[in-house]
Amino acid sequence: MRKNKRVLSVGLAAMLGVCAAGCAISNGDAPKDPFVPETVGSYEAEEAAFTGNVAAVTNPGLEGFSGTGYVEGFRDDEDTCTFLVSIAEDGFYDLNFVSASNGGEKHNYVAVDGEQMGTVFIEETGFTDSVLNRVYLAAGEHEISLKKYWGYISLDRLEILTSEPIDEAIYQVTAGLSNPNASEETKRLYSYLLDIYGEKFLSGQNCDTGQYGKEFQVIKEATGKTPAVLGLDFIEYTPSRVENGSSSKAVEYAINFWECGGIVTFCWHWNAPSKYLTGQWYSGFYKEYTNIDLAKIMNGEDQEGYELLLADIDAIAVQLQRLEDAGVPILWRPLHEAGGGWFWWGASGPEAYKQLYILMHDKLTNEYGLDNLIWIWNGQDAEWYPGDEYVDIISEDIYPGERVYTSQAASYFNAATNCSTEYKMVYMSENGCLFDPDLALRDGAMWGMWCTWGGEFVAQNGAFFNLSEQYTEESMMKHVYEHEAVITLDDLPDFSTYEIRKELK
Numbered sequence: 001m002r003k004n005k006r007v008l009s010v011g012l013a014a015m016l017g018v019c020a021a022g023c024a025i026s027n028g029d030a031p032k033d034p035f036v037p038e039t040v041g042s043y044e045a046e047e048a049a050f051t052g053n054v055a056a057v058t059n060p061g062l063e064g065f066s067g068t069g070y071v072e073g074f075r076d077d078e079d080t081c082t083f084l085v086s087i088a089e090d091g092f093y094d095l096n097f098v099s100a101s102n103g104g105e106k107h108n109y110v111a112v113d114g115e116q117m118g119t120v121f122i123e124e125t126g127f128t129d130s131v132l133n134r135v136y137l138a139a140g141e142h143e144i145s146l147k148k149y150w151g152y153i154s155l156d157r158l159e160i161l162t163s164e165p166i167d168e169a170i171y172q173v174t175a176g177l178s179n180p181n182a183s184e185e186t187k188r189l190y191s192y193l194l195d196i197y198g199e200k201f202l203s204g205q206n207c208d209t210g211q212y213g214k215e216f217q218v219i220k221e222a223t224g225k226t227p228a229v230l231g232l233d234f235i236e237y238t239p240s241r242v243e244n245g246s247s248s249k250a251v252e253y254a255i256n257f258w259e260c261g262g263i264v265t266f267c268w269h270w271n272a273p274s275k276y277l278t279g280q281w282y283s284g285f286y287k288e289y290t291n292i293d294l295a296k297i298m299n300g301e302d303q304e305g306y307e308l309l310l311a312d313i314d315a316i317a318v319q320l321q322r323l324e325d326a327g328v329p330i331l332w333r334p335l336h337e338a339g340g341g342w343f344w345w346g347a348s349g350p351e352a353y354k355q356l357y358i359l360m361h362d363k364l365t366n367e368y369g370l371d372n373l374i375w376i377w378n379g380q381d382a383e384w385y386p387g388d389e390y391v392d393i394i395s396e397d398i399y400p401g402e403r404v405y406t407s408q409a410a411s412y413f414n415a416a417t418n419c420s421t422e423y424k425m426v427y428m429s430e431n432g433c434l435f436d437p438d439l440a441l442r443d444g445a446m447w448g449m450w451c452t453w454g455g456e457f458v459a460q461n462g463a464f465f466n467l468s469e470q471y472t473e474e475s476m477m478k479h480v481y482e483h484e485a486v487i488t489l490d491d492l493p494d495f496s497t498y499e500i501r502k503e504l505k
Contacts, residue, residue, distance in 0.1 A: 044066065053075050067156075072153070074108065074151035094132065094134065095158065100124060177374065188500055191501040193374075218465050223481035224481075258326070264328060292305065335360070354387075376427065382418065395416070401433070403471065431457075437486055
C-alpha cells in the first residue's frame, strides 16, 4: 500500500533559502555575506551516454542552449542521460541540470553511481536551472544520471557547483508549541525532542498490533533493541469503516507503550464518509475510490459534506481524549502526504487542504481542548504549508527504493527545513528502508526521527515473525540500531520527571 511514494523537490528555491510558497527563511540576527558558488565542472548533455529513447536533437528548435545542442526523449521509465564527471576534492556539490519543460511542471530522478539521490524540478519552457542541492561526492570519477520520472524535458547540460555550508542554526529550534495550553506531559516530551534534535535520531516503527506485533519482534530479534517510537493509525475508528464492522485497539496499544516508557505517533488514513465512497469501502482514503470534492465542502457549496467531516473529526477526538485522559502525549500527523494527490484530502489542491488542516487544528485544540497533541505537518510540498502557528514539526515520507541507505538530504531534508519562517524540527515520519546514520551525520541531515512503515518493509509475510531484508539488510539494521547516535526504547528518559524547557513554561 505504501510503495509508490512521490516526494517532490523544491529545487532551486531551497538553495536560495526560500520555500516554494515564497516565505523567506530566518537566518539569525546578523546579516551574512552571500555565498557565491564555484562552478567546478560543466558537461554537455549531447556528449553524455543515453539509455532508451534519449537522444541528441538533430534539428534544435529551442534557443539558449550551450554546446552543439541538447537531448530529449525522456518518455519511458528507463530513459536516462548519464554524465561521466570528475571531482577533484571530497565535498558537497549542487547538481544543476540546465533544462526546459516540454509542457507543465516536470520532476525527474537523479542518481549518482546508480544510487538514487532525489528529484529535480522544472516548469519553464526555456532553458533554466534545475538543482539538486548538497550531494556528497568523493574525489574521483562518478556517473551522474537524470532518469525519467515525469519526463518530457529538453536537457542542455549538467553543471556542478560547490554547495553552501549548512547553517547550524536550523538545529537551534526555539519555536514553542502551537497550543500554548499544552499539558505538562506534552511539554516534557516536546522539551526532550528539542534537547536531542541535531544530535540524535529517534528510532521508530509502525506496527498496527503494538509493541508486541511482528515488526517490533523481528527488530528485537535481529538487533536486541526496541524502537523508541511506536507508529499507529486511527483508520479503523473512522465512522465509514466502523459502519462496515471495523474495530481497533490502537488506543490501548498506545497507552501500553507510553506506560512502558515509549513515544507514540499517530496518523489517520481518513476513510471518506460513506456518502462519498464509490468503490472498495476499505480503500476510501484514496481519491480514486471516492467522489468527495473538498473544495466544494470548504467553500460552502456542500454543507452536508462539511457536517460529515466534522462528525468524523468528532469521532477521532473521542479517541484522542481517551489518550489525554491516560496522560499520553501524541506526535499527531493528520492529513498526511497531501501534496502527492493520491488521498482525497489532497485531491482538490492546497487551499482547500489548508482550510481543512486549520479547521481540524482549531476544533481539536480550542473546541475539544485537547492539550496532548504535538502537530506534525506532512503536506510534502511547501505550497501546502498551513502556517507556523498550526505546526510543531515538519516531516517527510520517503520511499527511495530497496536497500537505499543514503541520508535523503539533497531533495528532502534540505527542502523541509525551508518550509517555515522559523526553525522547526524535521522528521522522517514514514520510510521504506533505513538510512545509514553515518551518512546522515556526514550530510548534516539530522532527522529527529524515522518511523519505518510496516509489513514487507520489515517483516516477511506469513505466520512466523521473520525479518524481511528486501528493503533493509540485517547487517544494516544492526548497524543502525546499535549506532551511538540512535535512540531506542531503553535510552529514553523518564518523561514523568523530565525538565520542561523554560521557554515552554
